[in-house]
Amino acid sequence: xxxxxxxxxxxxxxxxxxxxxxxxxxxxxxxxxxxxxxxxxxxxxxxxxxxxxxxxxxxxxxxxxxxxxxxxxxxxxxxxxxxxxxxxxxxxxxxxxxxxxxxxxxxxxxxxxxxxxxxxxxxxxxxxxxxxxxxxxxxxxxxxxxxxxxxxxxxxxxxxxxxxxxxxxxxxxxxxxxxxxxxxxxxxxxxxxxxxxxxxxxxxxxxxxxxxxxxxxxxxxxxxxxxxxxxxxxxxxxxxxxxxxxxxxxxxxxxxxxxxxxxxxxxxxxxxxxxxxxxxxxxxxxxxxxxxxxxxxxxxxxxxxxxxxxxxxxxxxxxxxxxxxxxxxxxxxxxxxxxxxxxxxxxxxxxxxxxxxxxxxxxxxxxxxxxxxxxxxxxxxxxxxxxxxxxxxxxxxxxxxxxxxxxxxxxxxxxxxxxxx
Numbered sequence: 001x002x003x004x005x006x007x008x009x010x011x012x013x014x015x016x017x018x019x020x021x022x023x024x025x026x027x028x029x030x031x032x033x034x035x036x037x038x039x040x041x042x043x044x045x046x047x048x049x050x051x052x053x054x055x056x057x058x059x060x061x062x063x064x065x066x067x068x069x070x071x072x073x074x075x076x077x078x079x080x081x082x083x084x085x086x087x088x089x090x091x092x093x094x095x096x097x098x099x100x101x102x103x104x105x106x107x108x109x110x111x112x113x114x115x116x117x118x119x120x121x122x123x124x125x126x127x128x129x130x131x132x133x134x135x136x137x138x139x140x141x142x143x144x145x146x147x148x149x150x151x152x153x154x155x156x157x158x159x160x161x162x163x164x165x166x167x168x169x170x171x172x173x174x175x176x177x178x179x180x181x182x183x184x185x186x187x188x189x190x191x192x193x194x195x196x197x198x199x200x201x202x203x204x205x206x207x208x209x210x211x212x213x214x215x216x217x218x219x220x221x222x223x224x225x226x227x228x229x230x231x232x233x234x235x236x237x238x239x240x241x242x243x244x245x246x247x248x249x250x251x252x253x254x255x256x257x258x259x260x261x262x263x264x265x266x267x268x269x270x271x272x273x274x275x276x277x278x279x280x281x282x283x284x285x286x287x288x289x290x291x292x293x294x295x296x297x298x299x300x301x302x303x304x305x306x307x308x309x310x311x312x313x314x315x316x317x318x319x320x321x322x323x324x325x326x327x328x329x330x331x332x333x334x335x336x337x338x339x340x341x342x343x344x345x346x347x348x349x350x351x352x353x354x355x356x357x358x359x360x361x362x363x364x365x366x367x368x369x370x371x372x373x374x375x376x377x378x379x380x381x382x383x384x385x386x387x388x389x390x391x392x393x394x395x396x397x398x399x400x401x402x403x404x405x406x407x408x409x410x411x412x413x414x415x416x417x418x419x420x421x
Contacts, residue, residue: 089279129180130279134275249272362381
């Protein structure tokens with residue numbers, strides 16, 4: 001078979017150089033299973049179809065899809081492990097123990113630079129909910145500094161009621177169906193941000209066969225859409241949240257990203273923060289020596305100085321302004337600690353002993369959202385296969401309305417519904 005070229009579009013991958021025996025895209029495979037925000041069935045369909053992709057040129061593509069849908073279902077560590085199988089790297093560059101390494105909290109530097117910037121760009125890995133929780137933790141301070149617009153790569157411009165409604169639904173975007181992303185959107189709306197859906201609109205689309213030109217076109221249009229807001233509001237300060245490399249400020253290997261076009265075409269120099277590289281992986285064998293060294297010494301997002309200079313990896317040294325290191329996930333009530341730390345949640349136990357023979361997902365919602373919309377994004381959920389008597393959900397410490405718990409089966413049928421006192 002011919003080699004595969006992977007191109008991130010909405011986090012999905014287009015494939016070129018394919019043969020007549022190409023299996024169906026694993027993302028396309030779950031189109032029916034994911035309808036109506038069914039979170040369990042896409043994972044099952046992908047697992048049951050593994051033999052179509054394993055030991056073929058499409059194995060990495062399969063594991064990327066699996067990691068995406070595991071993340072949607074709340075399986076944080078499962079998503080990390082699957083993504084490792086797709087794109088895991090080996091160790092690189094051992095840390096010289098004699099090197100002058102200084103580790104400091106990232107927040108003060110981020111806020112110092114944000115005050116002086118018109119445009120702040122933070123990226124994410126699309127399978128890592130931690131990154132969304134961290135982004136949510138920045139919103140209050142950024143708003144206090146005058147940031148009023150929240151530009152989010154995944155948002156669909158067709159959901160023009162998002163700000164008014166205040167929460168995402170099935171049709172709001174691609175990754176916004178993941179509960180932590182949903183809470184990021186809820187927080188931004190509650191704080192007062194206006195949303196920008198800066199992805200390419202239908203009326204801006206062009207058919208371009210060459211993958212590099214197509215990628216460059218997409219990012220150039222993103223820049224056009226963001227610049228339109230800045231031109232309409234000369235005092236605008238924009239917080240942008242994007243996937244992976246859209247924040248790269250320089251051309252690399254013929255690829256030009258959104259931040260590049262903003263600088264070159266419009267004279268806008270964004271402050272760019274990269275958070276995907278120095279984050280825990282599914283296995284430590286895929287973590288760099290620098291991350292391993294720093295992660296053992298921190299409990300909060302941090303920046304690193306070596307010999308007095310801000311440290312950035314070779315991969316991003318000339319492409320972004322700042323790289324941050326995330327601490328390893330710890331557990332609180334058997335859930336990732338960052339759910340409680342960044343999203344101001346509290347643990348809530350749900351008894352599930354009646355469902356030991358079934359694969360279920362335990363979900364929390366605002367009652368008002370369920371009353372208003374058919375398919376709102378849950379506040380939190382956890383998929384259950386190895387049953388214990390209880391599971392723990394992360395619920396708002398100060399809820400804005402009545403909460404309700406639903407237990408659903410793999411067909412998305414509600415088996416039980418109870419209110420939260």
